[in-house]
Amino acid sequence: MTQKAVVIYSGGMDSFTVLNKVVKQGGEVHALSFNYGQKHSKELDYAANVCKSMGISHKVVDISAINFLLAGSALTDSVPMPEGHYEAENMAQTVVPNRNMILLSLAVGYAVSIDAAQVYYGAHGGDHAIYPDCRPEFVQKMNDVCAIANYEAVQIVTPYLHQSKVEILTDGLSMGLDYSQTWTCYNGREKACGKCGACQERLEAFAENGLTDPCEYES
Template identity: 65%
Template structure:
């Protein structure tokens, strides 16, 4: 086992917190981001800036060529992003087919190359209602597969699995993080919409912690 982990880093607040959490735990971090044709691709700009400032090795992998096998989601196709809370059935429109299995498989290959013992990603308790590939059973089975897929075992870990977004934010605030360095909104416009499931959950997390979100919103937060 090594003291290096690969963190799947989207540029959103969960993976931003996870990246810093891994560093605070003493791990050497390699950050890995993906361009899969998401309409909120501006999150990758946040990821690049943060990793540059921290001096963290960072790769952005362009997998837009796979768009035809990852279509049908409001995040990647010409479908309106639903508004409301994650637990509403309409949020299923934001599921990208097989996204996490694809990303974790690619990240596992990179982990072998980087001599990392594990891949970390930011799935959390608030994701369970809508996203099958963020649930504990999926993570357990991906972990089992990735430990035997190569000569070098690579673990799949979701350190925030038992936490909701409010608890993740609390950890980030404990670390003194600046969340203006993140992008969460599913729409890639100049300001965050404040209405999509991702924005709603983010705003709830800030309210639960009694702090103001530093991002600008199209609607009053």
């Protein structure tokens, strides 16, 4: 029997690669996206389009009512969006308090309800400097909790936890993935800004792979 898996799918590069990786491994994927009150939902549109084209079960969960509890982040609040590389100190302004613990908890509940043994998310090595909820110790502790939180143990799986964005893209390209189907920019305008940390890291990944990003940029 094909094993069911829940994939937290934002519509960005990392989760797009994870989604396709699980599909290619033969898993029965149930994609889960969240509107948690982020400033724009463009990523969610990309996620919906990909899942529709691939025939993947996809649920978009509106938890935007909790937005007022997650104040202080440039992604959810009136804080200006910082520009520059991810490892710059000002990128800490893009941390959404406790986001991944909240999303993983909901995803695990969904996994239990559909008899899925695993929940995947796209934490990677480049996130460690800024995002505490993408670090190996966080993933390990969440796994410990998810093993005992329900009658059925659920495993948190992070295929790229120790790899860079460059390596994720390399893997995705080896699978023949089309990254024009993803949205990474923290700004939800018609074209990607090319200046925020998400854009900078994405552009760097394509450059390191000797390729031009298919995403359209303002400059």
